[in-house]
Amino acid sequence: MDTINLISIITIAFLGSFGHCIGMCGGIVLAYTTTKIDDSWSKFYQAFAHLSYSFGRVLTYMILGAIFGYLGGVATYSKETIGVLLIITGILMLLVALSLIGKIKFLTLIEHSISKSSWYQKNFKKLLHSNSIFSFFLLGMLNGLLPCGLVYFFAITAASTASAFWGAIVMGIFGLSTVATMFSLGFFVGVFQQSSFRLLMIKLTSVAVIFYAIFMIYNGYSYITNPSKTLLNCHSS
Numbered sequence: 001m002d003t004i005n006l007i008s009i010i011t012i013a014f015l016g017s018f019g020h021c022i023g024m025c026g027g028i029v030l031a032y033t034t035t036k037i038d039d040s041w042s043k044f045y046q047a048f049a050h051l052s053y054s055f056g057r058v059l060t061y062m063i064l065g066a067i068f069g070y071l072g073g074v075a076t077y078s079k080e081t082i083g084v085l086l087i088i089t090g091i092l093m094l095l096v097a098l099s100l101i102g103k104i105k106f107l108t109l110i111e112h113s114i115s116k117s118s119w120y121q122k123n124f125k126k127l128l129h130s131n132s133i134f135s136f137f138l139l140g141m142l143n144g145l146l147p148c149g150l151v152y153f154f155a156i157t158a159a160s161t162a163s164a165f166w167g168a169i170v171m172g173i174f175g176l177s178t179v180a181t182m183f184s185l186g187f188f189v190g191v192f193q194q195s196s197f198r199l200l201m202i203k204l205t206s207v208a209v210i211f212y213a214i215f216m217i218y219n220g221y222s223y224i225t226n227p228s229k230t231l232l233n234c235h236s237s
Contacts (some may be wrong), residue, residue, distance in 0.1 A: 003119070006173065008175060008208065008211070008215065009154070009157065009170060009177070010173060010177050011208050012073025012153075012174065012208045012209055012212060013150070013154070013174040013175075013177030013178055013209055014177045014180075014181075016227065017153065021144075024038070028143055029053075031128065032053065032097075032128060032136070032139060033050075034172070035128055035129070036049070036128065036129075036130070036131055036136065037049060038131065038134070039232040041107050045074055047183075048129035048133065049133060050136075050137045050182075050183050051179070051183060052133050052134075052136040052137040052140065053136040053137065053139055053140040053182075054140060054175075054178075054179040054182055054183055055137065055140065055174055055179075056136070056138060056139065056140020056141040056142075056143075056144065056231060057140040057141070057143060057178075058140075058142040058144075058172060058175030058176055058179070058214070059140075059141055059144070060140070060141045060145060061143075061151070061154075061171040061172065061175040062114070062156060062168040062169075062171050062172040062175065063173065064144075064151070064158075064171055065154070065155070065158040065167040065168040065169070065171025065174075066158075066164040066167050067157060067161050067164075067167070068155045068156075068158040068159040068167050068169065068171075069158045069161050069163045069164045069165070069166055069167015070163075070164040070167065071159060072158070072159035072160060072161065072162045072163075072165040072167065073161075073162030073163055073164070074139070075079030080224050083180055083220045083221065083222075083224030084220065084224070084227075085160070085220070086160060086216055086217070086220030086223055087216075087217050087218075087221065089157070089160055089216050089220070090215075090216035090218075090219075090220060091213070092156060092215045093153060093156070093210075093212060093213035093216060093218070094209075094210060094213040095151050095212045096150075096152070096209055096213075097206040097207075098206075103226050113220070119166040120145075123142055124142060126174050127139040127142065134194060138172040144175075150174070151174075154170060154174040155171070156172055157170050157171045158171050160179035160216075170229055225231075
């Protein structure tokens with residue numbers, strides 16, 4: 001995996017966790033914090049509960065990444081086709097960036113929440129009223145399935161690796177890069193929900209996504225014109 005890809009993934013995920021993720025999942029974190037966390041627990045035990053939730057999310061993301069990476073590699077594509085797909089991926093990323101800053105409603109159209117389904121609500125309520133540590137982990141796995149613009153963004157990136165292993169790594173890095181923010185939200189309620197701070201983070205995320213989208217489009221063009229390029233690196237053999 002190219003170094004610039006890894007840096008871009010970490011940067012976008014970290015900044016996005018302060019902006020988009022707080023808006024999408026902040027309510028869930030606050031819900032389980034007020035319902036499941038017992039004030040009589042030690043700080044260490046509370047921290048372990050929050051981390052269990054976050055690592056449940058990360059596991060779901062890695063599974064999704066492996067699936068998308070595998071699907072991206074099952075078919076045999078010509079160099080031109082791969083290049084075109086990368087360019088399309090870059091264009092979709094630009095749409096995500098424009099949606100994050102409110103210029104278009106691209107994310108609104110694709111973020112159809114499954115949280116309204118009876119299956120989700122039944123399992124969410126069951127896990128929300130359980131105080132076992134494992135229930136925090138399972139709740140994290142469940143909420144990792146919620147449709148989210150940034151999850152789609154990194155799923156597309158995972159698919160572009162054409163590898164189940166690297167797809168899982170991409171989504172794993174994304175998930176781990178959001179842990180600090182979601183973990184902190186459980187302890188410092190409202191700090192990251194201030195509108196001015198969130199707006200700044202969303203704008204920074206959008207800028208990072210735009211640069212990465214341009215890089216992806218360039219990669220697609222380069223992939224078409226350079227026969228020795230591979231999906232997992234940007235170097236010629």
